[in-house]
Amino acid sequence: MNTPHESAVLVAEEFVALYGREPEGVWQAPGRINLIGEHTDYNDGFVLPVALPHAARVAVARRDDGRVRVHSSQGDGVVVEFTVDSMAPGSVEGWAAYPAGALWVLREEGHAVPGIDLHLDSEVPFGAGLSSSAALQCAVLLACDELLGLGIERPRLARLAQRAENDYVGAPVGVMDQTASLCCTEGAALFLDTRDMSQRQVPLDLAAGGLVLLVVDTRVEHGHADGAYRHRRAGCERSADLLGVKALRDVDVEAADGAALDALLARLPEEELRRLTRHVVTENARVLAAERLLAAGELRALGPVLTAGHASQRDDFAISCPQSDTAVDTALAHGALGARQTGGGFGGCVIVLTEPVRVAGISAAIEAAYAAEDGWNAPAFFTATPAPGARRLG
Ligand code: ADP
Ligand code: MG
Numbered sequence: 001m002n003t004p005h006e007s008a009v010l011v012a013e014e015f016v017a018l019y020g021r022e023p024e025g026v027w028q029a030p031g032r033i034n035l036i037g038e039h040t041d042y043n044d045g046f047v048l049p050v051a052l053p054h055a056a057r058v059a060v061a062r063r064d065d066g067r068v069r070v071h072s073s074q075g076d077g078v079v080v081e082f083t084v085d086s087m088a089p090g091s092v093e094g095w096a097a098y099p100a101g102a103l104w105v106l107r108e109e110g111h112a113v114p115g116i117d118l119h120l121d122s123e124v125p126f127g128a129g130l131s132s133s134a135a136l137q138c139a140v141l142l143a144c145d146e147l148l149g150l151g152i153e154r155p156r157l158a159r160l161a162q163r164a165e166n167d168y169v170g171a172p173v174g175v176m177d178q179t180a181s182l183c184c185t186e187g188a189a190l191f192l193d194t195r196d197m198s199q200r201q202v203p204l205d206l207a208a209g210g211l212v213l214l215v216v217d218t219r220v221e222h223g224h225a226d227g228a229y230r231h232r233r234a235g236c237e238r239s240a241d242l243l244g245v246k247a248l249r250d251v252d253v254e255a256a257d258g259a260a261l262d263a264l265l266a267r268l269p270e271e272e273l274r275r276l277t278r279h280v281v282t283e284n285a286r287v288l289a290a291e292r293l294l295a296a297g298e299l300r301a302l303g304p305v306l307t308a309g310h311a312s313q314r315d316d317f318a319i320s321c322p323q324s325d326t327a328v329d330t331a332l333a334h335g336a337l338g339a340r341q342t343g344g345g346f347g348g349c350v351i352v353l354t355e356p357v358r359v360a361g362i363s364a365a366i367e368a369a370y371a372a373e374d375g376w377n378a379p380a381f382f383t384a385t386p387a388p389g390a391r392r393l394g
Contacts, residue, residue: 001123004028007057008393015059015119018071018079023059023119024147029138029390030055031124031131032180033215033342033351035189035302036309037287039317041174043236043280044195044247046287048294049176050204050213051184053387056122056135058099060143063115070099072120072136084113089168098133101168102140105160111150118143127221129341129348133169134177137161142182142390154182154389155197172230173344184389191291195249202294204386209299211337212356213384216366218323219377220347229344232276232317239277242268248280257285279316283309303337303353310340319345323376327352330369334362351384359383 002010008026015023030051037047063069068087071079072095080096087107092100099118107113118140124132138161145152152160161178165171175194184190188201206212240248243264251264261281265274286305293301310328314320324341327350331339336354343349354362363381370376 027143028055028057041176044249045284047176049180054123058139101164105164129343131177138181186388214352216350217380222346275316306338
């Protein structure tokens with residue numbers, strides 16, 4: 001991978017080649033992995049993501065004619081054009097809806113958005129559960145915020161990015177990905193309470209703990225905007241209603257164990273609602289436990305929390321898939337301390353907490369397990385170190 005500054009120069013050069021003038025600046029926003037806290041964000045709960053070195057970059061220059069032009073190196077090769085005045089949900093479709101949505105939401109907030117030329121280039125693979133969509137939108141939003149001098153606080157900018165993805169793109173996502181991309185800091189995981197956006201940086205020095213986080217891309221593409229995500233979200237909302245709480249986050253996490261949880265779940269009329277609720281309640285408890293372990297420097301003890309989180313998303317929330325389960329089981333069988341699928345589910349990436357000496361063996365074993373199955377893509381691997389959140393590069 002190029003350094004961020006080499007990449008900024010490249011993106012700026014591509015901008016000049018496309019539009020025949022210099023950009024006013026280049027911004028980047030990273031993808032993320034989530035250590036733990038899956039599908040808790042739209043239940044007002046807790047999450048613990050880490051920014052990746054992989055980022056989306058955007059070169060930007062304003063125009064004075066109210067027109068918008070957007071191009072992405074990973075798009076369809078076309079410069080998509082529209083006017084600021086014509087932006088409304090549905091007016092721009094395909095990949096360009098992501099940058100268009102970011103401009104639209106600023107306008108919805110009452111900011112004067114001028115015409116603009118944008119060129120995007122991203123290292124975050126699409127649909128791999130690493131949040132390429134939030135990286136793209138956060139890069140555009142931060143660029144506009146700083147270029148136009150809007151002074152919007154980052155947690156608020158994350159809410160706007162979420163609204164852009166919910167209402168313009170039509171994906172019913174929570175606020176974790178956007179907050180991770182905008183608010184994470186180098187060398188730390190971000191503990192976020194999605195109800196009030198309160199957050200703290202939790203130092204995560206894997207090397208000092210003699211550990212690495214291996215990321216396994218299962219190469220199964222998920223789709224957020226699809227019915228499965230929506231269905232689970234609706235189920236969580238119904239359960240909260242039936243239990244008489246504002247959101248499932250309000251179920252006391254003390255109830256995450258044993259009899260108290262069983263008694264609570266018995267109040268729900270359907271097995272599916274009981275399973276969805278059990279996942280969210282126990283997952284919130286796992287985020288709190290993980291945050292305590294990280295703060296205490298007990299990194300190895302994080303392993304079983306991750307693995308329990310995987311079992312919960314496999315058995316209760318039903319968002320795993322054979323490739324993710326195989327990666328988790330194989331990693332554990334080859335000495336990993338813990339492993340789980342990360343991101344919205346149905347494929348994407350698996351994170352594995354292990355010692356550096358085990359990485360080669362675990363990777364080879366997962367590769368072999370995939371090769372033995374008919375029609376499975378070969379997995380891809382990298383190790384993750386907590387990178388900085390979104391920023392201006394040049
Ligand atoms: P994830 O966020 O987990 O990668 P999503 O389905 O939420 O997956 O978002 C992926 C979509 O975001 C892509 O299908 C594409 O439309 C858009 N996207 C992300 N990065 C880029 C990019 N660099 N250029 C164009 N479109 C992108
Ligand atoms: Mg996404």
